[in-house]
Amino acid sequence: MTKKSSIFEKSRSFLIVSHYHPDGDAIGASLALSLGLKKLGKKVTVYNRDAVPFNLGFLPAIGEVTQTLPKEKLDCAVMVDCAQPKRVSDDFAKAVEAKQFGTLVCIDHHLLDHKVGDIDWIEPDAASTGSVVWHILGEMGIQKDADIANLIFCTLTVDTGSFRYSNTTDKVFALAAELVRAGADPWFVAGHMEENNPVERYRLLAECLASLEVKGPYASMEVTQRMLKAAGAAADLSEEFAGIPRSIAGVEVAALFRETGDGKIKISLRSKDRIDVSKIAKQFAGGGHEHAAGCNLKCSLAEAKKQIETAVALSLRGRGQVSG
Numbered sequence: 497m498t499k500k501s502s503i504f505e506k507s508r509s510f511l512i513v514s515h516y517h518p519d520g521d522a523i524g525a526s527l528a529l530s531l532g533l534k535k536l537g538k539k540v541t542v543y544n545r546d547a548v549p550f551n552l553g554f555l556p557a558i559g560e561v562t563q564t565l566p567k568e569k570l571d572c573a574v575m576v577d578c579a580q581p582k583r584v585s586d587d588f589a590k591a592v593e594a595k596q597f598g599t600l601v602c603i604d605h606h607l608l609d610h611k612v613g614d615i616d617w618i619e620p621d622a623a624s625t626g627s628v629v630w631h632i633l634g635e636m637g638i639q640k641d642a643d644i645a646n647l648i649f650c651t652l653t654v655d656t657g658s659f660r661y662s663n664t665t666d667k668v669f670a671l672a673a674e675l676v677r678a679g680a681d682p683w684f685v686a687g688h689m690e691e692n693n694p695v696e697r698y699r700l701l702a703e704c705l706a707s708l709e710v711k712g713p714y715a716s717m718e719v720t721q722r723m724l725k726a727a728g729a730a731a732d733l734s735e736e737f738a739g740i741p742r743s744i745a746g747v748e749v750a751a752l753f754r755e756t757g758d759g760k761i762k763i764s765l766r767s768k769d770r771i772d773v774s775k776i777a778k779q780f781a782g783g784g785h786e787h788a789a790g791c792n793l794k795c796s797l798a799e800a801k802k803q804i805e806t807a808v809a810l811s812l813r814g815r816g817q818v819s820g
């Protein structure tokens with residue numbers, strides 16, 4: 497039987513892509529795969545539509561990520577942490593349609609309900625896409641160094657919420673140990689990701705916390721264009737704020753409302769145990785996971801808050817959280 501990884505051995509030129517608004521799993525998994533393939537002498541381009549988040553700038557080989565999609569024909573395109581070409585970018589989806597790539601591969605840790613690429617390499621039990629990449633590099637017998645180990649460690653840190661979420665199994669700790677043995681440095685990763693905040697992030701947080709509203713099991717905060725200006729902060733500095741209202745005792749569902757500056761409101765939803773916020777996000781053409789999801793609304797901030805609060809209240813009522 498031919499190995500599934502033989503496609504990587506056969507192809508010479510690669511494009512590695514991941515979902516827009518990339519996170520540490522998307523970028524870490526992309527770069528680890530790129531470094532691995534380069535050890536085999538492959539030609540690799542790593543593309544993301546959007547800029548790399550500020551707290552990932554320290555990652556090995558981060559300078560390789562380009563926001564320009566190559567125009568030439570390539571042997572193989574690999575979608576990482578993403579199962580829809582459109583979630584990479586419209587340009588990438590068009591390039592797939594136009595058969596710019598000999599083979600399309602999808603590497604992910606979310607169960608697929610349909611075939612995506614010519615080859616789908618899915619491990620639904622893996623905590624991060626980076627973990628899947630680690631297995632692939634292992635199957636190919638690629639020498640895994642400290643840079644690759646740090647990249648994979650980053651993906652694991654991000655997708656397990658620093659080894660706290662319910663996906664933090666014994667397998668995750670076993671892999672973490674293997675990565676540390678291979679040269680990963682947990683403090684190098686955590687120190688850069690969590691102990692390296694621009695002061696503007698906290699100025700913005702101070703503004704944002706002043707908007708905190710708690711109504712029983714539902715809490716919300718907002719980030720307005722005015723707040724961004726007052727704090728001198730870029731919008732991506734508020735990326736993790738949605739977890740704060742959720743962390744309040746008694747809160748089951750939290751929402752962060754962000755004015756995007758082009759007439760839209762970006763909503764991040766978080767929940768603890770009882771509510772599946774991806775179902776709420778779907779009502780507004782968004783999506784995500786059970787405990788972390790999001791959507792966009794084209795309306796005023798006040799209108800967005802009203803609509804989400806209503807949907808959340810209905811969902812809570814369905815779960816017996818609210819009386820009356």
Ligand SMILES: [Mn+2]
Nearest residue numbers: 521577625655
């Ligand atoms: Mn992931």
